[in-house]
Amino acid sequence: MAGERNTxxxxxxxxxxxxxxxxxxxxxxxxxxxxxxxxxRENGSVGGQMTKRMIQFAEQNLQNGNRL
Known part of the structure; x- marks a missing residue:
């Protein structure tokens, strides 16, 4: 949807x-x-990598018994 803003x-x-x-x-x-x-594809690769790293961070914290 071109022209839409993220809210x-x-x-x-x-x-x-x-x-x-x-x-x-x-x-x-x-x-x-x-x-x-x-x-x-270039811009999306950044968002995908951000998501991947945030999930890894959350999984590591949960595995260590830390609450987020």
């Missing part, structure tokens, strides 16, 4: 900045330059 709200104040920083760190590691002029 998701982070659960914690300041989470948006942390996620934004995380996004650019992942993009840098993957050698991807984010932007509207880039193919969706």
């Amino acid at each position: 998701n709200q982070p659960a914690l104040q300041g989470a948006s900045q942390a996620l934004d920083q995380f996004k650019y760190e992942i993009a840098n590691q993957l050698g991807v330059q984010l932007g509207g002029d880039r193919p969706s």
Whole structure:
């Protein structure tokens, strides 16, 4: 849906900045330059990698008995 804006709200104040920083760190590691002029495959690879790493983090914490 072109032109639609993301209306998701982070659960914690300041989470948006942390996620934004995380996004650019992942993009840098993957050698991807984010932007509207880039193919969706490139931009999507960053989001996929972010999700993968957040799930790994949560699984490790749950495995260690830590509550998130």
